[in-house]
Amino acid sequence: MRQVFTAVDHLAEDPRPDGSFGSTDVLRIHVGIYRVMYEISDQQVGVNVIHLGRVR
Numbered sequence: 001m002r003q004v005f006t007a008v009d010h011l012a013e014d015p016r017p018d019g020s021f022g023s024t025d026v027l028r029i030h031v032g033i034y035r036v037m038y039e040i041s042d043q044q045v046g047v048n049v050i051h052l053g054r055v056r
Contacts, residue, residue: 015047025039
């Protein structure tokens with residue numbers, strides 16, 4: 001789980017890292033067995049995690 005928190009912290013520096021996929025505003029990354037879905041707001045500097053789940 002610590003890997004997930006570290007990856008989310010890194011999203012603040014690079015909200016669109018290599019390996020992220022999805023639309024322009026809602027993206028997903030895989031971290032180990034977890035999938036993190038998040039949205040990016042360019043008007044307000046921020047990244048909101050909207051879903052965290054296990055990859056099946």
